[in-house]
Amino acid sequence: MNAPATAAALVAKDFKSDYKPVWCPGCGDYSVLAAITKALAILGLRPENVAVVSGIGCSSRIPAYTTCYGFHGVHGRALPVATGLKAARPDLTVLVASGDGDGYSIGGNHFLHACRRNVDLTYIVMDNHVYGMTKGQPSPTTEPDWSSKLAPGGTGLREFHPLVIALASGASFVARAFSGDPNGCAQMIAEAVRHPGFSFIEVLSPCVTFRPEQRAWKDAVHAAPVAATDDAARAARRIMTDDGFNLGVLFKGKRAPYQPASGGTQAVAELEAGFRLGSL
Amino acid sequence: MDAKPSVSVALAGSGGAGVMTAGNMLLEAAAHAGYYGLMTRTSGPQIRGGEAAAMLRLSTFAGDGQDDRFHVLAAIDWQNVARFAAELPLGPDSVILGDPAAGEPPEVFTRSGARYVPVPLKAVAGEIAGAWPNMVALGVLAGLLGLPAASLEAAARRAMKKGLEAGIAAAQRGFALAAQVPAYPLAPPPKRASRWLITGNEAAGYGALRGGVRFVAAYPITPATELLEYLAPALAKVGGTLVQAEDELASINMALGASFGGVPSLTATSGPGLSLMVESLGLGVAAEVPVVVVDVMRTGPSTGIATKSEQADLGTALYGLHGDAPHVVIAPNSLEDCLAATEWAVGLAESLQVPAIVLSDQYLGQARGVIDVPAQGSGAVERLKVQDGGDRPAAEPYKRYVLTPSGVSPMAIPGTAGATYTADGLEHNERGTPSSQPSDHLAQMDKRARKLAQLDPGEAWASVEGEGETALVTFGSCTGPAREALARARAAGAKIRLVSLRLLAPAQPQRLTRALEGVKRVLVLEQNHSGQFLRYLRGEYDLPGEVKSLRRPGPLPFRPAEIHAALTQWSHA
Numbered sequence: 001m002n003a004p005a006t007a008a009a010l011v012a013k014d015f016k017s018d019y020k021p022v023w024c025p026g027c028g029d030y031s032v033l034a035a036i037t038k039a040l041a042i043l044g045l046r047p048e049n050v051a052v053v054s055g056i057g058c059s060s061r062i063p064a065y066t067t068c069y070g071f072h073g074v075h076g077r078a079l080p081v082a083t084g085l086k087a088a089r090p091d092l093t094v095l096v097a098s099g100d101g102d103g104y105s106i107g108g109n110h111f112l113h114a115c116r117r118n119v120d121l122t123y124i125v126m127d128n129h130v131y132g133m134t135k136g137q138p139s140p141t142t143e144p145d146w147s148s149k150l151a152p153g154g155t156g157l158r159e160f161h162p163l164v165i166a167l168a169s170g171a172s173f174v175a176r177a178f179s180g181d182p183n184g185c186a187q188m189i190a191e192a193v194r195h196p197g198f199s200f201i202e203v204l205s206p207c208v209t210f211r212p213e214q215r216a217w218k219d220a221v222h223a224a225p226v227a228a229t230d231d232a233a234r235a236a237r238r239i240m241t242d243d244g245f246n247l248g249v250l251f252k253g254k255r256a257p258y259q260p261a262s263g264g265t266q267a268v269a270e271l272e273a274g275f276r277l278g279s280l
Numbered sequence: 281m282d283a284k285p286s287v288s289v290a291l292a293g294s295g296g297a298g299v300m301t302a303g304n305m306l307l308e309a310a311a312h313a314g315y316y317g318l319m320t321r322t323s324g325p326q327i328r329g330g331e332a333a334a335m336l337r338l339s340t341f342a343g344d345g346q347d348d349r350f351h352v353l354a355a356i357d358w359q360n361v362a363r364f365a366a367e368l369p370l371g372p373d374s375v376i377l378g379d380p381a382a383g384e385p386p387e388v389f390t391r392s393g394a395r396y397v398p399v400p401l402k403a404v405a406g407e408i409a410g411a412w413p414n415m416v417a418l419g420v421l422a423g424l425l426g427l428p429a430a431s432l433e434a435a436a437r438r439a440m441k442k443g444l445e446a447g448i449a450a451a452q453r454g455f456a457l458a459a460q461v462p463a464y465p466l467a468p469p470p471k472r473a474s475r476w477l478i479t480g481n482e483a484a485g486y487g488a489l490r491g492g493v494r495f496v497a498a499y500p501i502t503p504a505t506e507l508l509e510y511l512a513p514a515l516a517k518v519g520g521t522l523v524q525a526e527d528e529l530a531s532i533n534m535a536l537g538a539s540f541g542g543v544p545s546l547t548a549t550s551g552p553g554l555s556l557m558v559e560s561l562g563l564g565v566a567a568e569v570p571v572v573v574v575d576v577m578r579t580g581p582s583t584g585i586a587t588k589s590e591q592a593d594l595g596t597a598l599y600g601l602h603g604d605a606p607h608v609v610i611a612p613n614s615l616e617d618c619l620a621a622t623e624w625a626v627g628l629a630e631s632l633q634v635p636a637i638v639l640s641d642q643y644l645g646q647a648r649g650v651i652d653v654p655a656q657g658s659g660a661v662e663r664l665k666v667q668d669g670g671d672r673p674a675a676e677p678y679k680r681y682v683l684t685p686s687g688v689s690p691m692a693i694p695g696t697a698g699a700t701y702t703a704d705g706l707e708h709n710e711r712g713t714p715s716s717q718p719s720d721h722l723a724q725m726d727k728r729a730r731k732l733a734q735l736d737p738g739e740a741w742a743s744v745e746g747e748g749e750t751a752l753v754t755f756g757s758c759t760g761p762a763r764e765a766l767a768r769a770r771a772a773g774a775k776i777r778l779v780s781l782r783l784l785a786p787a788q789p790q791r792l793t794r795a796l797e798g799v800k801r802v803l804v805l806e807q808n809h810s811g812q813f814l815r816y817l818r819g820e821y822d823l824p825g826e827v828k829s830l831r832r833p834g835p836l837p838f839r840p841a842e843i844h845a846a847l848t849q850w851s852h853a
Contacts, residue, residue, distance in 0.1 A: 019713055048697045063702045069694040070702030071540055074563050077533040080525065084534030087523050088495045089541035092694055113526035264517040268489045271514055275476035277311050
């Protein structure tokens, strides 16, 4: 678990812990974990300078599977934890892992405000259109006619569109990746970490247990035909009209990241002057 | 009239009449003249422009309770002021000052037997270009209290940014008019000493900084907002960081995230926000991440009366977390204690690696008063941290939750090499790896309980004052009027002891048993409807002898006379 004592360049497996994942065989999240560790190696980071923050769900188990500092919090609140951490410790590289239930449903409000706030975080959402950990309920990205015990015959609700929401809310980096392409996914994560500001990567990550039909995603995905734009209106049009399997960085804005004011050097006792009556 | 050690004055009026501005200036004038003073406020539900009343008590002694009655009620006008009648008790010795142009005072005030004396505030102000009636009223009040004119002028100069000369002229006219109204002179001020003028919310904010807090997540809520607004610029000055959150679910988690990063963290809220935070407070317990939440209580349940005080979040603060989740709850028992209690809470959170809740309330938080300069704290408490881990053999992995006799284990701060771990709300083993083993659950539960069981709070656990076979047991803002009631009882020869608990969790049963040795009667005083504090005492402690409860919900504060009556009737029975 401990990092090598030498400062030699680290490889992906140096970021992988010896803790065995709880995921089902064939789960897309294994590949996302591989992509994250690979990206950290590409970036030349050291595990002690990286924090991986998550909420609750299958994908949210990722922090302990890395050798980085991890924070596995409560359901839906990964982004606030990461925001506080990054605001207090801007020297750290902070990744946030989530899923479609954790990130888009119970944590939906934080998603909007994290995009808007534009703190320098990398937000990786493993989307499999289902609550897996609770064994197969519809999530915000589930198709309206997908039948389950909780919603027989389907929810009848249209899907949430995370990429458009992210763009509209002010995310400065918006991308779609596929877990079945861990190398491409790793490159995209590395690019997202390098990008200053809030970077959002929606990773299509099949649930082979409750959504076995998602095995077909590997045949549906394709690289985006054009490079990322910095024009939000153009990006929105592309995202809203693509087939949902268009992989790549789709928007890369130039908004400066948010870092709250700090850096004062007064001693605390100096603040007492404001209360003192002697000056009356 | 004879000079008094304490005079209570209320200044009321409709929105825009400037009663708060004038009230603050009167408080500052009294402070300038060497007196202690306290100002609390009440207002209607309007965002801006509603009726309001500034309630002041100016005195030769320090204290933060209101008196039984107001000596003086001055009104700029009577529009809707009658709705404050319950909060503005008067008596036959009181005087009502009102502008005859605004009509007669409502019967709800005059039936107290208080004398009505008309004062032409508006007409006098009208004679001075740019002057307002509130400044005339300020002058009248300063005059009837016997404050020096120089103090009045000094307070006006400090407070007024525009219209200063007209304001001072109006106040001087009012000051001269005071000769025509009954006088309520204050006894000579106490010996000069260095003092502060501060609100409870500012005191809590400053206490947090003294304790070492350098990250604050903020979501506005009445009546905690001023605490956060105090901290926003103050934190930046001392190198800290404040982030405004999107809701309280976010603010508590931001604070946990920053604290995980090694920075002592705090958020402040009121009941509705506390309810949203309790799940994540449990995460702080399980993952052993220090964090402080200041709950400035208001009346509940639900939205309740957002602007008014009540001690009804006690149950949530103590028992609202799911699972067995040992944590710290501290209640400041005076305005100035908001500072020490919050500083202490930060220290306990940091040293025990645990969430701490500070139970303040609207009364203490929004009260502004003159206090003696608080004692210096013992300084910020350092968290037990892992040193940079080069010295640890790689074969021995870092155990974040290693079982120690104290229950506290060294915490690795991100950036420390060789000691990475995952903080987890899942039950875990000593390394922090998730575990569903019964033995790990028991060992970690024991560890987390041990941290608190081994806490030695010293004398700080409660304010224990006096002796006698009757004891008054209370907490928080009830302590001020309780102290005053006991002082009266002692002056009348009765022996009664006071125990005001500051450390509510972990409970200190042995200490309370000692404090109540020889006691035959216990009166439990609290400001909520169901007796939450009584239930807590009955659950955590053995109370000796006969036990009675004196309680009512907010927002009316307890007055010394009713506490005194409850005690003396009982102890003489």
